[in-house]
Amino acid sequence: MSQILELDRPHLIELLESITEPFAVLDDELRIVFLNRAAADLIGRAPEELLGKRADLPETRDSPIHDAYRRVLETREPVTIEYPVPASDRWYEASIYPLKSGLSVLSRDVTGRRRARELADRVTSHAALRADVSAALADARDMRRTLQRCCEAAVAHLGVAFARVWTADEAGKLLLLDASAGLYTHLDGAHAQVPVGKFKIGLIAEEKRPHLTNDVQHDPRVGNPEWATREGMVAFAGYPLLVDGRMIGVFAMFARAPLAEDTLSVLGSVADAIAQGIVRRRTELELERRVQELARSNADLEQFAYVASHDLQEPLRMVSSYVQLLARRYKGKLDSDADDFIGFAVEGASRMQRLINDLLAYSRVGTRPGEHQDVDLERVFATACGNLEQAIADQRAEITHDPLPSIAGNETQLVQLLQNLLSNAIKFHGDLPPRVHVSAERGSAGWTISVRDNGIGISSEYFERIFVIFQRLHPREIYDGTGIGLAISKRIVERHGGRIWVESTPGAGATISFTLAEARRRFR
Template sequence: MGSGPPSRRTDSASDRAELDRLSRLGGLLSAADIAGFRVDPDGTILGVNDAFASLIGDDRSTLVGEPIDSIVAEGDLALSALLEHDDCNPPTSRPLSVHTVAGTTVACDVHLEVFRRGDGDPWVGGLLDHKSDAEANAAADADLSYGRTFRALADALPDGIIVLDTDSDVRYANPAVERILGHQPEELVGSSKVRIIPPRLRQAHLDALQRYLETGDRNLNWTYVELPGQHSDGHEVPLGVSLNDFVHDGDRYFVGLFRDITPRKEAERTLTENVAQLQSVAYLGEHALDSTDADDLLEKTTALVAAGLDVDCCAVSERVSERDAGGGRRIDTRASIGCETVFGTASVDGSDGRTGDDTDAGDIRSSLVSDALEATDAVVDDFEEGVATADGVSIHEAVAVAIGPSSDPWGVLETYATEPRKFQDHDLDFLESVSSILATGIQRQEYERRLSETVDELEASNERLEQFAYAVSHDLQEPLRMISSYLQLVENRYGDDLDEDGREFIEYAVDGARRLRQMIDGLLAYSRIDTQGQPFEPVDLGAVLEDVTTDLQVSIEDSNARVVVGDLPVVEGDAGQLRQLFQNLVSNAIKYSGDDPPSIEVTADREADRWAITVRDDGLGIDLDTQERLFQMFQRGHDVDPDGVGIGLAICRRIARRHGGDIAVDSDPGEWTAFTVTLPATESEQLESGCQRAE
């Protein structure tokens, strides 16, 4: 029977569940040959089982609908008293006699309990525990028993049951107690319950029991509480316990129903470990992407792995190309936690994976590392009895996994358990995940290191080239000036003595010197863009274009050009260089307009965090093949201007890139050309744009 009435149910699903439970209980009662019945509050029999019908000697169908008082010798089961309290109907037991069809009277103990249907209406369930003469004479048996009814139910349950008296002495224990706690029931009966309570909790149990007997206060949830039990071999077993108390023959007793919840606790522990390990992997992955310090990454790895696996020793070791004297792989420990205690200082600071005195533990590490470097999965060494090190610490299990591809691993992630344990599959998955993150982080840092070195080399090379270009262009100025001067002297003094060919040759030489001077001046200007530029400040491009059109006013009027400038932004930059850039573009648009008057339009469009400023004309256009090399040094798009040397657009690109932008060209040959310069928006504009996107 239960410890109290079931809670009220109002839905059909709950009713079906109740019927299912009663059906299973009925099957158990029948198997145990226990007489059971159900009656309405007025005493009308609602149902009986075969054992009840057999006891009375009548058919089940005949008994249903009959008053229970017609069977009970005393004539009254006091159902009204049992149903008096609406919210609390404790089970009750009492002796009585029943009449059989054969005219005999059978002495029984009746056990009654109130149940409620889904609509809340009550009904009473009862069990009859009838004793044979031999059983009646054995009533003085020392252990407390409810007879065959209680024993049949208790022996069939997989959960442990213990009945105690107010002195915490065991009066009954079912067979499941031995399976759960290792104590034989017959040995427990008559002894104190504290035998199955861990020593650290025994006094608290006795104090709580005494307080309950004196005040009725419960210090824990009797419906369900999780407490440890003391196994006969000394270890603790996690238990889920339900408690209740009852009165029998004027004495109070306590009954505890408990089950071993070790599997559930193991599942909870595994789930908790999995969550912690996943969090560690996520944190380490984020740190590996942000960190530029390899040693810091490795130290954090050992700490996280040691915590995630609850071990005292973890190390990250880098592979050394040569092998040790014994033929094993040489390693250099880059980071470790707790390994000095296990292997000694020589191993942690050295590179051979062995302790100073070559103990078994050192051999274990050397072998484990060598195997891991040649394996594709985690390598596990299990030592049931433990392997003692020189310092008296035992290794019970060791795991290592290679860091990096199996064809060329960077190193090994090792961990050692100094307490008896078994690494689970999820532990190995955790180590492999950490290994993958380490490999990625180390590879990324190596790429960044190489990239940084390459960038440094390129910057140094560019600086040397700029210095060379400046030196060449500057140092060539004087010899070129001298050549031009002497050519003019030759022309002035001996021009009359030269024939037409001679004067033509002199003109070619002078023109070549002039063009060479222009190229040197352009090269000098190109080399000075980064070194001679001014600090950046807010520059109004509208004002810049206004100055440009003013400077080009003569060309604009001579060509009858039409220049339309739209609203232009303010950017961070070097005003002088930006003026040079747009003056080159507008000047080129006028120069390469063809026979028709030039029509030039300057506009600006916002593209995310950048401005795109376009200078468009409807002139000659540029061939696609020419577009691809247009921004290179000394390349020209047209032969319309004989004085051009092909360096203006290269300077424009250098200026745009110094400002964090770039320049591109698009054209339809014979129709139009558009040069687009992209420049970063100011920080305030980027912030404003970000806020608008967020809204």
């Protein structure tokens, strides 16, 4: 080999110079014995400047290739290594072979291969990051722990130095540090509370724009460049957490290596997911709070029902008993005015008793839904008609029905529903005896049950009003009632997930229809 390297053999030098890839020969002291033009260009000097110099030049002193040189000299085994050339932003693969005295180095540009591999690695890391963040957000019972898992995922899959999430307070004026992973994990200290509009984190929140840089040490928004230099920080990425234009926090991180464009794009989508997760959890908590308030309200309503059924009815029964006693004992013994007054009192007490009972029934529909089971409407119809037997006989009413289905519901409430509708149809009749027909029509979402009568009908302007509690369309002297029956009916239907409506023309009867879910299918 030493003969080959004799410089008086121009044709061999010409042969080595003709190699288009960087080639060099070093002696045992790592001095450059020979290098071609491509190798000199790679270092960035003329060949004559480099001959006889040690290979650990200032331009290459930090390159990992020097450790490979020493390993080859020590082991006398060839080594292949990839190394970067920062000046040209390229990657090379060096094949280093031992010689009898020294070593030879042949390099080739592998930037394309290296970048393809890095891209594949980033794609894998991005997918893992998205998966871990999605898993964390899917289990958001403890929002602080969820945000911590998101930060940990960024550190684990992107190799960033540390990642943090701040969330805005209710006033939107202060950012509170809720999660921190990587180099720093504490949640106290100078960064625990950041005013919106102050420092780089607060400015990201105020401007509602990301702040991204791969040159941290020269970024004017980095308040402590000495710290960045000491810790080797190169990149910063900060994203406002926005939902429908509303700022709810900031997701930010520092890295010791540049962050690629595709990584920054993925981080943007992760920030969006985190923002949506925070809002979703806050919405869930608000819903839970309202459900608890509703439960307390229902408990208060139950208490009211108890008071109405006991504390109000007891004195009412006493008053009713005494005025009825007065009516029986003194009717005809006083003047006619006294008889009228006592009659008014008896009727008033009776009407108050009916009103309290109806009000109790209305309140209990909302607070005691009961378990929904398969209910046979034929049985419900028969029970309702049985309860109305006296009214049907008194009015000579004719009640007919088509075959009725089984539906999913609460049987007690459905009896009350159908009884209310049949009672109204019997009550609001014209000169002819009441004729009432109950029909059922199956639809895609369940059944529509209709109660049609030949009564006085209803004007369209009252179609909504009749279902409002205490709303009456006729004087009590003409048609008795409390104005609660149809309100109870509407509430029962809605508790069963259906809707109720009326179709009518004054003087031509009315049809009240409501929807119910079909009975659950049974599989053997």
